[in-house]
Amino acid sequence: MRAASKTLTSLxxxxxxxxxxxxxxxxxxxxxxxxxTDLKAxxxxxxxxxxxxxxxxxxxxxxxxxxxxxxxxxxxxxRGVPAMLWETSLxxxxxxxxxxxxSIPELQDKLPKAKEGGEPIPEGLLWLLMTxxxxxxxxxxxxxxxxxxxxxxxDHVLKMLSCQHPDTHPMTQLATAVLALQVDSKFAAGYRSxxxxxxxxxxxxxxxxxxxxxxxxxxAAIYRRAVHAGLALIEADPKLDWGANLAYMMGYTDEGCLExxxxxxxxxxxxxxxxxxxxxxxxxxxxxxxxxxxxxDASSPALSDPYLSFAAGMTGLAGPLHGLANQEVLRWLTxxxxxxxxxxxxxxxxxxxxxxxxxxxxxxxxxxAVLRKTDPRYTCQAGFAQKHMPEYPLFKLTALxxxxxxxxxxxxxxxxxxxxxVDAHSGxxxxxxxxxxxxxxxxxxxxxxxxxxxxxxxWSRALGLPIERPKSLTMAAMEERALxxxxxxxx
Ligand SMILES: CC(=O)SCCNC(=O)CCNC(=O)[C@H](O)C(C)(C)COP(=O)(O)OP(=O)(O)OC[C@H]1O[C@@H](n2cnc3c(N)ncnc32)[C@H](O)[C@@H]1OP(=O)(O)O
Ligand SMILES: O=C([O-])CC(=O)C(=O)O
Numbered sequence: 072m073r074a075a076s077k078t079l080t081s082l083x084x085x086x087x088x089x090x091x092x093x094x095x096x097x098x099x100x101x102x103x104x105x106x107x108t109d110l111k112a113x114x115x116x117x118x119x120x121x122x123x124x125x126x127x128x129x130x131x132x133x134x135x136x137x138x139x140x141x142x143x144x145x146x147x148x149x150r151g152v153p154a155m156l157w158e159t160s161l162x163x164x165x166x167x168x169x170x171x172x173x174s175i176p177e178l179q180d181k182l183p184k185a186k187e188g189g190e191p192i193p194e195g196l197l198w199l200l201m202t203x204x205x206x207x208x209x210x211x212x213x214x215x216x217x218x219x220x221x222x223x224x225x226d227h228v229l230k231m232l233s234c235q236h237p238d239t240h241p242m243t244q245l246a247t248a249v250l251a252l253q254v255d256s257k258f259a260a261g262y263r264s265x266x267x268x269x270x271x272x273x274x275x276x277x278x279x280x281x282x283x284x285x286x287x288x289x290x291a292a293i294y295r296r297a298v299h300a301g302l303a304l305i306e307a308d309p310k311l312d313w314g315a316n317l318a319y320m321m322g323y324t325d326e327g328c329l330e331x332x333x334x335x336x337x338x339x340x341x342x343x344x345x346x347x348x349x350x351x352x353x354x355x356x357x358x359x360x361x362x363x364x365x366x367x368d369a370s371s372p373a374l375s376d377p378y379l380s381f382a383a384g385m386t387g388l389a390g391p392l393h394g395l396a397n398q399e400v401l402r403w404l405t406x407x408x409x410x411x412x413x414x415x416x417x418x419x420x421x422x423x424x425x426x427x428x429x430x431x432x433x434x435x436x437x438x439x440a441v442l443r444k445t446d447p448r449y450t451c452q453a454g455f456a457q458k459h460m461p462e463y464p465l466f467k468l469t470a471l472x473x474x475x476x477x478x479x480x481x482x483x484x485x486x487x488x489x490x491x492x493v494d495a496h497s498g499x500x501x502x503x504x505x506x507x508x509x510x511x512x513x514x515x516x517x518x519x520x521x522x523x524x525x526x527x528x529x530w531s532r533a534l535g536l537p538i539e540r541p542k543s544l545t546m547a548a549m550e551e552r553a554l555x556x557x558x559x560x561x562x
Contacts, residue, residue, distance in 0.1 A: 108213035111276055113202045118272065118533045121158075125534050142549055150440065155539055157344030157353075159200045159527045167447035168342055170196065170523075171203050175338055175451045182337070183211040185312050190334040190455075193314045193522060194218065197283070200341065200526035218313045221284035224292065228252060229304075232292055237300075241293050241511045242389035246382045248289045252282065253378035262374070271358065272533035278377040279525035286518045287313060291320030298508045317518065321506070327459050328504035332515075334455055335497060338448045339516050341523025346440070347393045348517075350539075352384030352524040356531065357538035372538045377525055384524055385517050392433070394513040394520070396494040399435035401509035403427070404468060404498070413464045420475045428483065436495030437476050439488045445473075448493035452500055460503045469499050 107113050137153040144152050160170045170178060182191035182199070183206060194214040198206035206214075228251045235244055253259065257274040266274065288307070295302040299322075307316045314336040315329040323329075344350060355375040375383070388394035411419045427434055439446065456466045473491060480489035498512060506512075530536075544552070 106207070106210075108207075108210045110198060110201060110210075110214055110217065110280075111273075113198075113204075113210075114276065114529065114533075117202055121530070122534060142553055145544070145549065149541065154541075155344045155350075156534075156536055157349070157527060158203075158530050159523055160341040160343050162343040162441050164441055164443040167442060167444070170341060171199050173199070173205070175447050178337065179334075179451070181205050183208040185315060185329075185333060190330045191337050192312045192333050193336040193340070193519070194312060196337050196340060197522045197526065200523060201529065215312050217280060218284040219307065219309065219316075221281050222288050222307055222316075224285055224288045225252070225255070228289070229292060232289075233296055235297060237297065239297070240389070241298060241514045242385060242395070242517065244293045244297060245289065245514050245517055246385040246389070248293070249282065249378055249382045249385065252285065253376065253382075255281070256376040256378050257281075258376040262376075268358075268535070272529050275356075275377055275532045276529045279521075279529055282377055282381060283521050283525060284313075286521055287317035287320060290317060290514050290518050293514060294321045294508075294511055298511045317515075318504075323504060323506065325504060328506075331455065331459070331500050331504060334451070335500065335515060336519045336522075338451055339493065339497075339519035341520070341527070343441075344527070347387035347390065348384040348520050349524050349527070351387040352380045352528065353531065354380075354538055355383040356380035356528050358532065358535065377528055380528065381521060381525060384520065388517050388520060389513060391435075394494075394516045396435045396492070397497045397512040397516060398509045400494050401498040401502070401512065403435050404465065407468065413468070415468065415471065417471065417475055420471060421479060424472075424476055424479050428479070434476055434480065437480060437489065437491050438486055439490075439492050442490070442492065443488050445490040446492040446495075449491045449496045452493075452496035456496070456499055456503075460500075463499070463503050465499045465502055469496060 107116075138151075140149065140152045140154075144150060158171075160168055161172075162168050166174070168175070173181065178191055178196065178199075182195035184190065185192050192211055192215070195206050195211040198204070198210050198214055228248050231251050232244060232248055235247070239247075257277045258271070261270075261274040292304055295304055302322070305320045305322060308319050311319055311329070312333070314333040317336065318324075318328050318332040323332075342349065344353060355373055356377065356379075358372045358374045373380075391399050407415065407420070407423055411423060424434055453466075453470070456463065456469075460466055472495070476491070477489040480486040497516075498509060501507075501512060501515070
C-alpha cells in the first residue's frame with residue numbers, strides 16, 4: 072500500500088507541478104483522502120474549524136475565570152496570570168516546552184530528517200507549528216522548496232548591511248535588515264488596497280514565509296560581512312535544506328555542523344506566548360477581535376505587518392536576560408577558562424560562581440521565568456554534545472557547572488529556578504564547530520524564533536485575536552482597591 076501510494080505521489084508530481092498540492096494517499100478501510108504538500112492549502116483547510124472552536128469556547132465558557140490577578144502579580148509583571156491565547160506551543164514549568172503537543176524527544180523521533188538517523192529539519196517543525204500536524208517527508212520537502220524559491224535577498228538590503236558601523240551589534244543589524252525588507256510587505260500593500268479583514272491571514276502568511284525564507288541569507292550576510300570583516304557571500308546550495316543552508320552560507324560544510332544547525336533551528340523556535348520576543352512580536356501585530364462574536368470591550372490594536380512586528384520581537388530577544396544570554400554565557404565561560412584554566416575543580420568553579428553573584432551579576436544561562444526544572448532544550452543539546460563531542464573541554468566544563476551552580480543558586484534563597492536554560496549550552500555546540508564569534512549567537516536564535524512567532528502570527532490573524540491590553544493602575548488606585556476589598560471582606 073505504502074509503495075503504491077509513493078508511486079502515485081511521484082506520478083502526480085511529475086505530471087504537473089501545479090498539482091503538487093493534490094498528492095493522494097490510500098488509507099485502508101478509511102478509504103481515500105487527499106493530503107496536500109501545499110502548506111498554505113493545508114492551513115486554509117484548518118482555519119474554519121479552529122475559528123468555530125474558538126467561537127464555541129467563548130460562547131460556552133466565556134464567563135468562567137481562568138485565574139485571578141493579585142496585587143503581587145500586577146507589580147511582578149503578571150507572572151503566572153493565565154490571560155493569553157497561544158496555539159503553537161505550551162510550556163509546563165516541570166516538563167518544559169511542547170510544540171503542538173509534542174515534546175522535543177518526540178519531535179526528534181517523528182519529524183522528517185535530512186538523513187537517516189539524523190536530526191529533524193526545521194521545515195518539518197514549521198509545517199507542524201502552522202498546521203498542528205506532523206508532516207510527511209514530502210510535505211517537509213515542499214516547504215524546503217518553497218523557502219528556497221523565496222530566499223533571494225534584495226540588493227538594497229545587502230547594501231544597507233554593508234553600510235553599517237563595524238561595531239553595530241549583529242542583533243541590531245538583524246532587526247534593521249528585517250525592517251528594510253518591509254517595503255515588500257504584502258500585508259501592508261493589501262491593507263492599503265482595502266483587503267477584507269477575514270482575508271488578513273493570507274498576506275500575513277505570504278510575508279511570514281518570505282521573511283523566514285530570507286532570514287538565513289540575512290544571518291549569513293551579517294556573519295560574513297560584519298562579524299568576519301568582509302568575507303565574500305556564499306550562495307545557498309540548492310541540494311541542502313533551509314537549516315543546513317544557513318550553516319553552509321556562513322561558510323561551514325562539516326556534516327556534524329549541518330546537523331547541529333538543523334537541531335538548533337528546530338528547538339529555539341517557540342516558547343509559548345509570554346516571553347519577550349514572542350509577546351513583543353504578538354503585541355505589535357495584534358488586531359481587533361474582528362472574528363469573535365459579541366465583542367464587548369475596547370482594544371487598541373496596531374496591526375503591524377510581520378516585518379515590523381518581528382523586528383519588535385528581535386529587539387527584545389537582543390536583551391542580555393533573554394536571547395542575548397547565550398552570548399553572555401560564552402563570555403562568562405571564557406572568563407572562567409582565563410582565570411582558572413581548563414582543568415578546573417568543583418571548588419574553583421564554586422568560588423567563581425560566588426564571586427559573580429557577590430559582584431551583583433547573574434550567572435548567565437541559569438534560571439527561568441516559568442521553568443522550574445532543567446530546560447529540555449538544554450538536555451537536548453547536552454545529548455547532542457555527548458554524541459558528537461564527548462571529550463570537548465567546553466562541554467566538560469558546562470557539565471561540571473551543572474553539578475555546581477544549582478546548589479549555589481539554591482543557597483541564595485531567592486532564585487526560583489536554579490537549573491540551566493537553553494542558553495547555557497548552545498554556545499558549546501557552536502564553538503565546537505568553529506563558530507566562535509559569540510556576539511553573533513543571538514542572530515541564530517532569532518532566525519529560529521521566526522518560525523514560532525510568525526506561525527502564531529498567521530493564526531492570530533486567522534482567529535482575529537486582539538492585543539493583550541491589560542488595565543493599568545497607579546499605586547494610589549491599587550491601594551484604594553486593596554482597602555476597599557479589605558473593608559468589604561470584614562463586613
Ligand atoms: C531564552 C531565554 O530567555 S532563557 C533566560 C536567559 N537568561 C539568563 O540566563 C540570564 C540569567 N537568569 C536570570 O537573570 C533570571 O533567571 C531570568 C531573567 C531568566 C528570570 O528572571 P526571574 O523570573 O525574575 O527569576 P526569579 O524570579 O527566579 O528571580 C528572583 C531573584 O533571583 C535572581 N536570579 C534569578 N536567576 C539568577 C541567576 N541565574 N543568577 C543570579 N541571580 C538570579 C533574580 O535576579 C532575582 O533577584 P532580585 O530579587 O535581587 O532581583
Ligand atoms: O520563556 C521565556 O520566558 C524565555 C525563553 O526561554 C524563551 O523565550 O525561549
